[in-house]
Amino acid sequence: xxxxxxxxxxxxxxxxxxxxxxxxxxxxxxxxxxxxxxxxxxxxxxxxxxxxxxxxxxxxxxxxxxxxxxxxxxxxxxxxxxxxxxxxxxxxxxxxxxxxxxxxxxxxxxxxxxxxxxxxxxxxxxxxxxx
Amino acid sequence: xxxxxxxxxxxxxxxxxxxxxxxxxxxxxxxxxxxxxxxxxxxxxxxxxxxxxxxxxxxxxxxxxxxxxxxxxxxxxxxxxxxxxxxxxxxxxxxxxxxxxxxxxxxxxxxxxxxxxxxxxxxxxxxxxxxxxxxxxxxxxxxxxxxxxxxxxxxxxxxxxxxxxxxxxxxxxxxxxxxxxxxxxxxxxxxxxxxxxxxxxxxxxxxxxxxxxxxxxxxxxxxxxxxxxxxxxxxxxxxxxxxxxxxxxxxxxxxxxxxxxx
Numbered sequence: 001x002x003x004x005x006x007x008x009x010x011x012x013x014x015x016x017x018x019x020x021x022x023x024x025x026x027x028x029x030x031x032x033x034x035x036x037x038x039x040x041x042x043x044x045x046x047x048x049x050x051x052x053x054x055x056x057x058x059x060x061x062x063x064x065x066x067x068x069x070x071x072x073x074x075x076x077x078x079x080x081x082x083x084x085x086x087x088x089x090x091x092x093x094x095x096x097x098x099x100x101x102x103x104x105x106x107x108x109x110x111x112x113x114x115x116x117x118x119x120x121x122x123x124x125x126x127x128x129x130x131x
Numbered sequence: 132x133x134x135x136x137x138x139x140x141x142x143x144x145x146x147x148x149x150x151x152x153x154x155x156x157x158x159x160x161x162x163x164x165x166x167x168x169x170x171x172x173x174x175x176x177x178x179x180x181x182x183x184x185x186x187x188x189x190x191x192x193x194x195x196x197x198x199x200x201x202x203x204x205x206x207x208x209x210x211x212x213x214x215x216x217x218x219x220x221x222x223x224x225x226x227x228x229x230x231x232x233x234x235x236x237x238x239x240x241x242x243x244x245x246x247x248x249x250x251x252x253x254x255x256x257x258x259x260x261x262x263x264x265x266x267x268x269x270x271x272x273x274x275x276x277x278x279x280x281x282x283x284x285x286x287x288x289x290x291x292x293x294x295x296x297x298x299x300x301x302x303x304x305x306x307x308x309x310x311x312x313x314x315x316x317x318x319x320x321x322x323x324x325x326x327x328x329x330x331x332x333x334x335x336x337x338x339x340x341x342x343x344x345x346x347x348x349x350x351x352x353x354x355x356x357x358x359x360x361x362x363x364x365x366x367x368x369x370x371x372x373x374x375x376x377x378x379x380x381x382x383x384x385x386x387x388x389x390x391x392x393x
Contacts, residue, residue, distance in 0.1 A: 029325075053329065065257040071342040074359060075323055078201065078253060080190045086198045088325040103254055105135060 029055040029088065036060045036079065039104040047113045053090040060084070066108065070099035073112065090114070132264050136271025141278060143251035145352045146313070147244045148283035153306045154236045156290055157219070170233075178241050182248025189253055202320040208242045209313045209320075215239045216310035217375045223303050224379075243313070282349075304376075311371045312355025318364050319357075332359035 032054055035042045039062060048054045060066050060079040068077045068087065079085040089097075092114045101108025155171075193201035215235040222228050222235075255272075258264055293301040321327035337358040340347045350356035357364060377384065 051331075053325070055325075065253055067254075071358070072337075074319055074357070076319075077323065078189070078193065078250070080193065081257075083190070083194070084198075085193065087323050088329070091329070091331055093331060102139070103135070103258065 029053055031055045031057060034058045034110070036062055036066050036101065036108065038062065039064075039066070039101060039107045041099075041101070041108055041110040044110040045113060046110070047115055048090065048092075050094045050114050050116045051091045053088055056087050056089055058085050058087070065103065067102035068099060069102040070097060070112075072097040073099060075099070076102070132258070132267040133271050133274075136268050137275045137278070139251060139254055140272055140275025142348070142352070143247040144275060144279045145282065145349075146247055147240075148279040149286065149309060149352065150240055150243045152283045152287045153290075153302060153309060154240055156287060156294070156302045157306065158233070158236065174237060174240055175244075178244035179248065181241070181245045182252055185245055185249035186252035186256065189249055199324040199326065202324045202326070205246055206317040206320045208246050209317045212239050212242050213310045213314040213317075213371065216307055217378075220303060220307050220375045221379050223300065239310070307372065307375060308354050311368060312351070312353060314371050315355030315357060315364060315368060318361075318367060322361070322363075327363065330361045330363065333362050333365060335359050 030049070030052065032046050032048060034046065034056065036058065046056075058068050058077070058079055060081055060083055063081050065081060066079050068075065068079060068085070070076075073089050073092075075087050075089060077085050077087050089112065092112075094114050094116050097112040097114065099110050099112060189201065191200075192204050196203055215238045218235045219232060219239070222232055255268060258268060290302040290305060298304075318327060322329040335358060340350065340356070340358070342348070342351060342356070342358045347356060347358070355368070360368070
């Protein structure tokens with residue numbers, strides 16, 4: 001009896017998960033690019049519009065794996081060497097949100113600046129923000 | 132490198148130590164004395180081998196499904212952990228179905244160990260190549276392991292005490308809360324790749340307990356603590372905890388609504 005219940009539960013879980021994925025409709029999002037070179041983020045400061053979900057594409061040009069991490073943005077993504085990874089952030093209220101490379105937290109640091117008026121991205125280079 | 136390795140090890144290994152503690156507590160009672168040292172050793176070995184294999188394929192997995200493979204794979208794993216814990220929670224009072232309980236416990240332990248282990252191995256193998264960092268990595272792993280073991284032993288005796296003196300099911304509720312915390316990873320991972328909609332946070336408790344503080348990180352591992360949760364996260368957290376509790380106490384609730392005493 002319990003076995004049947006368990007098998008049914010697992011089936012329902014799998015079907016629900018697949019349904020959730022199939023219902024996912026991708027809307028067009030503004031795209032922002034960040035590069036990782038020598039354990040630094042370029043640009044280290046990215047400006048995005050407030051109350052809007054945006055797509056962040058991170059390219060890892062290093063030979064080591066890196067992890068994009070941010071407690072404030074609630075994001076964590078492993079980026080393999082010479083690969084790109086995509087994450088979505090927002091909608092966020094205006095403010096500054098720090099991020100860092102979890103495997104090189106002293107050098108790889110940056111900030112997402114969320115502003116009410118939509119502006120276009122780069123306002124600084126990664127090098128100037130190095131500790 | 133040393134401190135970073137300790138922190139990363141704690142982040143990835145602590146959930147494995149906590150789930151091991153909770154499952155050992157769950158199966159160490161006299162009524163269900165069914166887990167032997169041989170089984171524990173076999174489970175550990177299998178989890179470590181699987182974590183190594185998975186770490187080799189993580190790069191490939193992360194590139195699948197339009198770059199969403201990593202999140203989907205981990206989400207499915209954490210969902211299985213949560214549903215296994217519901218099964219274990221509901222079957223808690225029954226003295227039968229021991230084999231099913233062991234299977235559910237094994238699924239939980241295996242998935243948590245494998246996913247967290249693979250994540251840490253990716254970091255370890257990537258930085259192992261730099262000869263000057265091998266010593267730091269080794270010392271970091273040993274220190275991290277010592278801290279995890281200390282926390283696990285502390286929790287084991289604390290929960291054993293509360294089970295015996297405060298409420299018999301404390302560790303069972305703790306296990307459910309721990310897996311609800313794991314379920315929160317699913318929401319965050321799926322929001323991260325735009326599969327689940329994300330909204331603005333409903334509160335910000337970072338001034339009370341910052342997520343990057345020691346206490347914040349411990350609470351994140353134990354209960355899925357989040358300083359800026361979205362409405363969806365909050366609703367799912369509450370429902371994911373109350374739903375199994377209600378099913379488990381269905382008889383008592385029915386009697387209560389009928390105005391009878393159990």
